[in-house]
Amino acid sequence: MQVIERHFEDYEIGERRQSMGRTVTESDIVLHAGQTGDWFPHHVDAEWCATQPFGARIAHGTLIISIAVGMTAGDINPASMSYGYDRIRFVKPVLIGDTITVTAEIVEKRPHPRREDAGFVDEKVTVTNQRGEVVLTLVHLYLVTRR
Template structure:
């Protein structure tokens, strides 16, 4: 879906958006393991994980990160592109059957150091919570955003 263009000047520090929930399934975990080659037993071995402190399989942190970013990417803004991710932290495990929700809040804006007349960075704090309201993942998503022509 395409929305209106949002230029650097249109983004306000403090604005936020929250996604609908999404339940993580065993199929999500198996597919992610196949795509990444990460068949670590914490994700794949139900019998072994039953003997471990969490007592059950956990989703890959990179799976939850990918799903969370996708949950906030519903609008296509041609004036903005993802520049990367900073400060990624996997705080609590996500289990099969957990439902995650994502909140993304703009925390910072800065001019691009070499192209300050035409581009800026927008930083968005992405927080992922489970159905119990526990934070399971946080990261900063950096966007490179076009400025309006002078």
């Protein structure tokens, strides 16, 4: 990782970046279940899941959000910080063995309503599986200082 100081004025609408792939494993799911306490059978009971519509264990939505956001966090930017996430949608399930990639695109910039020294930059995050199917979308909001 490197430090890259990008201010509000440096971001351009339509700017995109794409991650490499990452395969979701059974270990990812078990670790996430242990960390969160979410042992819901859809995630950890292979026999029960075989009788359900998806036919297999599915990754926690919160796990996929965490992995996806981590896959887009390449550089340290001291002029920017995460402000939160909007419009999170779990479009399709992610199964053990699926490989996901992430595309992030700057879709909006707007001034902060109360701070002249900052603005908001919205980045649409789209997660796809190895078949090119969208599995998750969200908007990542950044609070970014102005020059």
